[in-house]
Amino acid sequence: MLKVVGVIGYKNSGKTTLIHALARELTGRGYEVSVIKHSSHHMDLPEKDTTTLREAVKQVGFISPQESAVFWNKSLSLENMIPYLEADIVLVEGWKGGKTFPKIVCLREGLDDDGPDPVKDLFDGLAICAVGPAGQVDGLAVPHFERDEVGMIADLVAEKAFKLPNLDCGSCGRETCYDLAREIVAGSGSVEDCGALQPTTEVKVDGQPMPMNPFIAEIVRSTILGMLSPLKGFKKGKVEIRF
Numbered sequence: 077m078l079k080v081v082g083v084i085g086y087k088n089s090g091k092t093t094l095i096h097a098l099a100r101e102l103t104g105r106g107y108e109v110s111v112i113k114h115s116s117h118h119m120d121l122p123e124k125d126t127t128t129l130r131e132a133v134k135q136v137g138f139i140s141p142q143e144s145a146v147f148w149n150k151s152l153s154l155e156n157m158i159p160y161l162e163a164d165i166v167l168v169e170g171w172k173g174g175k176t177f178p179k180i181v182c183l184r185e186g187l188d189d190d191g192p193d194p195v196k197d198l199f200d201g202l203a204i205c206a207v208g209p210a211g212q213v214d215g216l217a218v219p220h221f222e223r224d225e226v227g228m229i230a231d232l233v234a235e236k237a238f239k240l241p242n243l244d245c246g247s248c249g250r251e252t253c254y255d256l257a258r259e260i261v262a263g264s265g266s267v268e269d270c271g272a273l274q275p276t277t278e279v280k281v282d283g284q285p286m287p288m289n290p291f292i293a294e295i296v297r298s299t300i301l302g303m304l305s306p307l308k309g310f311k312k313g314k315v316e317i318r319f
């Protein structure tokens with residue numbers, strides 16, 4: 077099952093450095109790792125042609141012998157972006173408001189006295205650990221690590237990362253995905269409680285099951301059901317298609 081963890085914190089709290097170190101550590105352990113950076117600003121693209129084109133058209137694709145990219149002129153949801161990634165683990169940088177995955181909170185010294193209270197602002201029940209100067213987390217029941225304890229932080233990511241679908245469908249008995257996410261982080265709930273993540277679709281090619289993440293499985297299922305359901309003779313139940 078796909079694992080997602082956020083790395084959040086204020087400016088200059090070491091988020092990017094930690095993401096680099098974690099990506100190297102987890103890749104070295106054999107995981108395929110992707111990173112999504114979340115920002116409230118425009119992307120800083122040095123390539124002027126691409127920037128000008130992006131202002132004029134709906135989408136721009138970029139293909140070179142070494143790399144490929146697609147630029148959307150709109151903000152995608154995390155759930156819509158994840159299916160484009162080839163990853164076992166996705167590290168999300170800077171999505172403080174995300175409520176469907178656990179987070180690592182990066183702390184720093186020298187916060188403004190009149191700024192937000194970091195405990196209320198950054199700890200929303202989804203923190204699996206805090207990294208950096210410990211003073212601000214005194215009394216909080218989250219593990220604390222120094223910035224260079226990357227191996228132990230990576231252990232925690234491999235064990236605790238998860239992603240709920242953000243459907244708020246209620247079929248797990250909780251009102252929202254956030255409710256279950258907090259229970260999972262606290263150790264009183266399980267990702268298996270999420271009915272939307274149980275396998276709904278099996279695709280075999282030459283008899284071999286194709287691995288699909290739950291979002292793709294749901295897209296395949298709902299697309300095929302959408303095409304079949306208006307047809308005469310369609311009934312709800314198990315569907316088999318062979319070609």
Ligand code: SF4
Nearest residue numbers: 245246248253270271
């Ligand atoms: S069943 Fe899954 S998608 Fe639905 S509310 Fe619960 S956690 Fe969210």
